[in-house]
Amino acid sequence: MSSLKKSFACPLIIVSLMLLLAGCIPTIQRMWDAQPVTGTVVDGNTGEPISGATIRSITLAEDPEQTPRTAISNAKGEFTLPGESHIGFHMAMPASYMASTHWKISHPDYPDAVAETRTIAPPTGEQPRNITVPLFAEINASKVQDCPYFHYQQQLAQWLHHLDEEARYPFQDSMLTFCHDSERIEQIFAAQERGNH
Structure with a gap:
């Protein structure tokens, strides 16, 4: 092996070993950029479904470029936000934590409401969430x-x-x-x- 090839091979081997020892394994896999969320918006006093409510993800300060996700509740008060995923090169890490997505729910006849969905990260699998959000007029x-x-x-x-x-x-x-x-x-x-x- 030429000295030039050796000079490139040694650092790559060292970095690979360090990643393996840290539990990080380079893989090609599907990652979920946004988890699917379904839910129902109801009147907190009557339990009746609320149509025309806007469900919008709240963009956090640490991720200002994140595109907000939005849905409108139908006649049954139901809404759907499909998931988004991609396949690419990632460092698979065994450690996991709970990631939160925050939602603002608005309707012209009610004060704004908030909700949260939590999923396990890193998001290597689909984790559908279903929530019920009550709105209160008074x-x-x-x-x-x-x-x-x-x-x-x-x-x-x-x-x-x-x-x-x-x-x-x-x-x-x-x-x-x-x-x-x-x-x-x-x-x-x-x-x-x-x-x-």
Whole structure:
């Protein structure tokens, strides 16, 4: 082997060994850029489906170039956001974590609502999510600093006591994700406790 080939081969072998030792394996595989989401928008007081609600992903500050995903609920209150994936060269890593997508739900007859879907990352497989989003007409629509959806989340906390534990799960983290004020967080949980009694 020529000295030139050796000079290229050695670093490649070293890098490959380092990646393998770190648990990173170069692979060609399908990765999900966006997971499929389906759901239903309902009136939180009557349980009736709400048509014409706009479901839009909230672009996070750390990923400003992400294209928002949008859907409109139909006559049954249902909406569908298809998944998006691609096949390419990736570093397969064994470690995983929960990735969140945040959603804003708007309708002209209701104050805005928020929801969250969580999936396992890295997104090597399809993980469909289904959510139910209640809208409440009779809540304060004013914004609260450091807790922009405080009034909605407080109402949601009370609404949750009607659901079983499994049905509550998709909403639990949403109550905190959008709130960074410890006093407000306590008020949200207090509202949920009142709903449970």
